[in-house]
Amino acid sequence: MISPPVILVIGPSWWAKGFDPHLPKEIDEGLPKWWTRRGKEFPAPVDVRAYLADVLRQEHRPATLMEAEGPRRTEEMETKFFVELIEKLPAAGFVAFWPKGASPAGLLWELPLIVERAGKPPVSSETVHLFPQEGVGNWNPDSGFFEFHDRAYRTTYHKDITRAGFQIWKWSDYPGLIEKVRRVARSHPPKVKSSKTGSSVVRPRQVER
């Protein structure tokens, strides 16, 4: 088991039946040595999460996933194991992998649990990074809302996923996802500077369109 604090990579484990994610060879051939591939025909989402955890480790950000942690007893409840894990590991952050072609039900179950239980140190919008693939959702420049297109899994509990806030890093293809995870691993919160004018109003600027 990796020493805390760590980034926990969460998300789905399996593709929908018959779905081919067209993963690049980079992932298939580059799975970390500490991980045993679970997908048969091609890597499963849980394998991609292991790959992403390894990408984070290469950026000197210790990372793991629930499936890599153990030992666990066969009779242990999955929820109990997850809750104990996020309480036991002082989490440096959470990376949530949300691809097309896999059920987000588990992820949408885990996010509120993280908000509720992982309060040591408190989770914040600085530490939860959601990586939805294009098609899973999009944002509207007029409304200022990001919409997750998944009617099947919405429940009243999903109102809770935003309580602690999180950051969204949309991606379109797997090389783009890997690059983005690297960039976010190197990224830091900005320095908050006092405004020159003392006003938060954005001043119009002539922009060539």
Place this chain on the structure above:
Amino acid sequence: MTIEARNGTMELEKEPLGYLLRSEPALAILEAIQDGRPRPPVEVRRGLDLHPQTFKEAVDHLNDFALLSLMVPPGSRARRTARGIAVPLVIRITAEGQELLELAEGVRKFIREEAHRRELHLPAATIIRWLPA
């Protein structure tokens, strides 16, 4: 859609500083949020008087480069929509965005000063882009 697919260019668009120097809307957006405070995207877009699609493309590019983050502010509530779940957004510059913006402003300043010092005869389009009156 990938950065390359959106622009039909390969290498330049993979390089954030090149993109920032080339894209007026992207530079203006980063300048508008350079103080590091999160702001609603609608407020920034209206403040800059940008077309929604131009604004969205620039923000998506900046987000691709991790120069700007799309954030769901703490304490906000998701809401049900006809298509799924909607969450409110704010945009915020990242530390890398601040550093690159400072670099881009330095490059622009250098070009302006060098063009004046050497009294160069520049193409009109270059003057408009780099040497605003």
